Amino acid sequence: MxxxxxxxxxxxxxxxxxxxxxxxxxxxxxxxxxxxxxxxxxxxSGIEQLDTQYFIINEDAEGIIPYSTLTEAQQADILDLDLSDTEELNIQRSTLTLQGEKDKLEVTYFVLGNESTLLPKLTTGKSFSSKSNGIVLDESFKADGIEVGDKVKDKNDETSFVVTGFTKGYMYGHSSVGFISQASYSSLVKVSNPNYSFSPQVIMSKDKSLKTATISKAEIKTKSEIINKIPGYxxxxxxxxxxxxxxxxxxxxxxxxxxxxxxxxxxxxxxxxxxxxxxxxxxxxxxxxxxxxxxxxxxxxxxxxxxxxxxxxxxxxxxxxxxxxxxxxxxxxxxxxxxxxxxxxxxxxxxxxxxxxxxxxx
Incomplete structure (x- = not known):
């Protein structure tokens, strides 16, 4: 040497x-x-960073969350399993426009409950539950000039959100994530479908008993299986x-x-x-x-x-x-x-x- x-x-x-x-x-x-x-x-990364392990999804969705909707019967069957923890999640792609601007920004809504334990750790600001129409955005939106307190409008032009905080490293399908509540999501969908009532696309849990559980016309997927089913991944x-x-x-x-x-x-x-x-x-x-x-x-x-x-x-x-x-x-x-x-x-x-x-x- x-x-x-x-x-x-x-x-x-x-x-x-x-x-x-x-x-x-x-x-x-x-x-x-x-x-x-x-x-x-x-x-x-949006799915990968969620602190959960199992996803209960409608079998017709073939593992793709936005294609799934759990029926009332399936939700009842899940409730009968008496799991130690459950979280509901809906995913919806859309576009946002900063108030006073014309440029449309792609966003993927992650819909969680107000008291969800899966709420991301914030880098700045507060949780979306601090306002009835609050939204927590990924930090990548800061590059577009969006700050805490700004108003952003959904593409339906009738629903606006107030940016309450930012998180880091949450994306889905090459689109930055925005976290909103179930109530905000229901208001958003009712613009085009007045008869809409909220129903989760998937129910998540860390309960290991799901390894052997069976639910009619539903599949239990691991996090890695859900990620591999994201289109194009x-x-x-x-x-x-x-x-x-x-x-x-x-x-x-x-x-x-x-x-x-x-x-x-x-x-x-x-x-x-x-x-x-x-x-x-x-x-x-x-x-x-x-x-x-x-x-x-x-x-x-x-x-x-x-x-x-x-x-x-x-x-x-x-x-x-x-x-x-x-x-x-x-x-x-x-x-x-x-x-x-x-x-x-x-x-x-x-x-x-x-x-x-x-x-x-x-």
């Missing part, structure tokens, strides 16, 4: 360029990872993850070529080392140590560059870096890069010191 580090310092200009390439490669991988996670959060994530790991492999392949070229440039050096008796194991150890140092330093600086960029990106950009994902990708990148250097070591093992001393070239 010591000799590998000394060589890097001695040929600092050459290895500086290689290090720059390593940093660029890991930065591109982390950037795509952040986009993948960010797009996933933009689709599912699975296809989008699988595609992005595939692109991510293809980029990892491509990056490592490019680095392997560079390390191989560097090895060819040092053929005479390796030939002399072999001639004076240095064992192949020592040469291999030096080469692996050198690649390990270059990849490790590159990964550290690449990760720091990604974190710095994440801190300055606009709030509406779907970019989210997870420490766990960063750790896994960084580790895989270093390990695979080191393994790719074995190709160069195999080339070194075939060098004939006699040929090198005699000035032979391939």
């Amino acid at each position: 010591k000799y590998a580090f000394k060589e890097i310092l001695f040929y600092k200009k050459k290895y500086f360029l290689v290090e720059g390439l390593v940093i660029l490669m890991i930065f591109m991988v982390m950037f795509l990872s952040g986009l993948t996670n960010g797009l996933g959060q933009a689709v599912s 699975s296809a989008e994530q699988s595609t992005l993850h595939m692109i991510l790991w293809v980029l990892v492999v491509a990056s490592v392949a490019i680095l392997a070529v560079f390390f191989y070229i560097i090895t060819l440039e040092k053929r005479q050096q390796f030939g002399v080392l072999k001639a004076i008796g240095m064992p192949m194991s020592a040469i291999a150890s030096q080469q692996i140590s050198q690649v390990f140092l270059l990849s490790l330093i590159g990964v550290i600086f690449g990760d720091l560059l990604s974190l710095a960029m994440a801190s300055i990106l606009p709030v509406k950009m779907p970019f989210y870096l997870q420490w766990q994902n960063m750790g896994i990708i960084s580790l895989v990148f270093v390990v695979v890069t080191v393994l790719s250097s074995l190709v160069s070591i195999h080339r070194v093992s075939r060098i004939d010191p006699v040929e090198i001393i005699n000035g032979g070239e391939e």
Whole structure:
């Protein structure tokens, strides 16, 4: 390791360029990872952050919450289960307009009871229950100039809400979430359907007895199953993850070529080392140590560059870096890069010191 580090310092200009390439490669991988996670959060974070585990949903909805409506009979069956906790949820997509403005902003209403334990933690302001027509919005709406106390109008032009507070990190289907009460939601729907009476789309619970429960014409889904059923989520994530790991492999392949070229440039050096008796194991150890140092330093600086960029990106950009994902990708990148250097070591093992001393070239 010591000799590998000394060589890097001695040929600092050459290895500086290689290090720059390593940093660029890991930065591109982390950037795509952040986009993948960010797009996933933009689709599912509203459900993911709800402090619940099981969702009781009408079987005809095929796991998609906005397509479900629980009948009175199903609600009665759920009540008979005597669950330790239950929460009702409705999801409705719409648009909002800030008072005095014309631009329409997409919103997804999450309808909860006034005393719901699933009310999100607020970053500023108060709960929507502080006003009869209150709404708690995701912080992304701040980028559109909305503040606590502002009035926003629904697309039906007859229902207005007062922004009572903001929360952070709640999105559904690439749309920011707004939390409203069941009473506000009923008033909203009655504009177009005067005979409407509130009925939950799903009932949620953390009660583990639901694992074995059965309800007529209803399904019991876990949180992960509900998230995977959000339209477009699975296809989008699988595609992005595939692109991510293809980029990892491509990056490592490019680095392997560079390390191989560097090895060819040092053929005479390796030939002399072999001639004076240095064992192949020592040469291999030096080469692996050198690649390990270059990849490790590159990964550290690449990760720091990604974190710095994440801190300055606009709030509406779907970019989210997870420490766990960063750790896994960084580790895989270093390990695979080191393994790719074995190709160069195999080339070194075939060098004939006699040929090198005699000035032979391939």
